[in-house]
Amino acid sequence: MAITLILLLLSVPAVTSKGSHSLSLHSTYIKGKTFFPEYSYTLMLDDVVVGHFNSKTWTYVPRGNTTDEDNLIDPQHIHTISKNIYDDFVERWIVMDGGNLTGSLQVHQKMFLCELLNNDKPGQMITRSASKGLTTDELCYLDGQFNYQGTSYVTQQELEPYLQLSMWFHENVYYPVCINTLKNYLKKRGTQVNRKVKPRFKLIQKANLDGGFRVSCLATGFYPRHMNLTLFRDGQPVADHEITGGELLPNDDGTYQMRKSLEISAADKHKYTCSATHLSLDNKLDIDLEFDPGEPFKSLIPSVLIVLALVLMFGTGVIIYICRRRRAASKKSDYSSASTSEENMEPAS
Structure with missing residues (x-):
């Protein structure tokens, strides 16, 4: 069950438009006894994993066969974003679950996705959160405008300052860093994600x-x-x-x-x-x-004929083998009889 929850947001299909590209970060926060790290995320260019991070090492690890892709990401920006996401997870866990574990795993997830349109114009940014396997809220940013949808687990008065802070981070930190990183990755991985393979x-x-x-x-x-x-x-x-x-x-x-x-x-x-x-x-x-x-019957005929041919060949081989064994045994018996007769015919000394 835990694995299913962890993969919930990772399995969300790309929401980019046709011909555009996206950079998405899929993060997971787990409280409870598990082999998984408490906090981790995967960074994806379109549908290609380009890096991952986990709280056991607290290090971002690029994934790919290039030698300098780690230079595409400003470590300070990544550290800031990671710290903000982690703090947000901890705060939500305390508010939604009261910081109390009831024996089951507590799983919270967040997905960030920014889009670059086919005319190289920055598109929308979507942030989607989930808890206990269910999407709780979604914040969309486009052309300086925000659209929020969510399941309220706090009062409107409590939600308002959280949204204001979140929107400030989206507009001034997350969005520009995401778009800039997306453009840099396209310089390195453009051939890979722009390839066209016919079906x-x-x-x-x-x-x-x-x-x-x-x-x-x-x-x-x-x-x-x-x-x-x-x-x-x-x-x-x-x-x-x-x-x-x-x-x-x-x-x-x-x-x-x-x-x-x-x-x-x-x-x-x-x-x-x-x-x-x-x-x-x-x-x-x-x-x-x-x-x-x-057609199904016709396609069955060659298979039946092949099986019958194999059975016939096997049966013929068995018969030949038996006949040869009998001939060999018969010759041996004749040789033994002839030897015995010659011994009986020798004169006594």
């Missing part, structure tokens, strides 16, 4: 027990993560409630995959199309889902 498509057909079929359209190996995969029936989008899947999943090589599936009856005569749009594709790609009711 590979695979159509999968599987027979159901009721005689129908499950047809799936799989797009895999693409980057960046933004992908639109749509299923059409006779040129019209299939309703969402008829489609299963659609989650964006990571591959081991840093690319992504997405699969959408649809149940089709054996009597279905409609034309289905899988349509994909991605930054690596010049135009929208349409793939017709042509399915054959007899």
Whole structure:
């Protein structure tokens, strides 16, 4: 349960616009007996981890194969931001939980995310907090304006000074440091996060027990993560409630995959199309889902023939082996009989 809570904010999908870039900090504060550090955070450029920090060493560790990325971050600014986040966590723990542990872990999280638009113009900054697995509040800063949404666990009178202080830090510390660091990281990692890898498509057909079929359209190996995969029936989008899947999943090589599936009856005569749009594709790609009711049986025939051939070969080998053993035994028996006869025919001395 604790691990699930810790990964809650880390699993929040990027909220950046298409073609833009983001820098996000995902922090976690834990009170209670656990193997995890009390305070830690991960820094990400888009969807790439570029560094991490934990309170056991109280040191920021860059992650990547470059030699000077640690120079991209002012240690004093990082220390200030880390200290403010840590103090905020401690204060919230005292206010929300009364500083009293009841035997279970107390987990609080915060996510900072700033955005750089595709015209190199600074975009929004979002701060999202969570406690005990639930989002408690969100503060959005854009063009000098703040928008706050949250679940009030304190009175409005108590909340007001906290918000005023938080907004001052966002505007004067967090936002400028985040945007500046984001620009510097893009200079170092621009090739990595701006690369475009075309998706590979695979159509999968599987027979159901009721005689129908499950047809799936799989797009895999693409980057960046933004992908639109749509299923059409006779040129019209299939309703969402008829489609299963659609989650964006990571591959081991840093690319992504997405699969959408649809149940089709054996009597279905409609034309289905899988349509994909991605930054690596010049135009929208349409793939017709042509399915054959007899295909599952046809695909089974080669496998059955191979098994039968192997069984036949094995059976033939066993028969040959047995025959050879019998012939060898027969020859040995004949040789023994001949030797005995010759000994009986020798004259007595």
